[in-house]
Amino acid sequence: MDTRAGGPRPDLATGWALRAAGPADVEAIAELRARVLRPDLERLGRFDEHRVRQRLRDSFSARHTSIIEVGGAFAGSVTVRPDGETRWLEHFYLAPDLQGGGIGSAVLRTLLARADAEGWPVRLNVLRGSAAQRLYERHGFTVEAQDPIDVFLVRRPAYPRS
DSSP, rough: OOOTTTSSSOOOOTTTTEEOOOOOGHHHHHHHHHHHHHHHHTTTTTTOOOHHHHHEEEHHOOOEEEEETTTTTEEEEEEEEETTEEEEEEEEEGGGGOOOOOHHHHHHHHHHHHHHTTTTTTTEEEEOTTTTHHHHTTTTTTTEESSSSEEEEEEEOSSOOO
């Protein structure tokens, strides 16, 4: 149980749901993105108050995005974007006060089970030095490439497409 927020909290890993995103969700996701990425972007000398939000707005696709809700309230987002023979996991953000409670792992397991059932590899990128990389590696992702800013990871399906 995580006590960083000032005391014990209930197991949140079972109290979440996914719903389809709509166009009206873009600003909430953009704001969450700015909050979540700020520490890593500042560490890398790349934080720009406007750009961090605009990059989300420019690439937002409600069609491929789900909203993570906890107790019926907005808690995060995740996008699974098809790209040929792979799926890209993008815009996976969870409110900082909910991180460490198992929700991210539970959401990730759900999405990876779907990808496995369909035989798709899943790719993503994280900022260098991001704690999120450890989460992905625990779920079977391996480093495919990296540059001075990003680390690119891939997870092959448990049951490849025939």
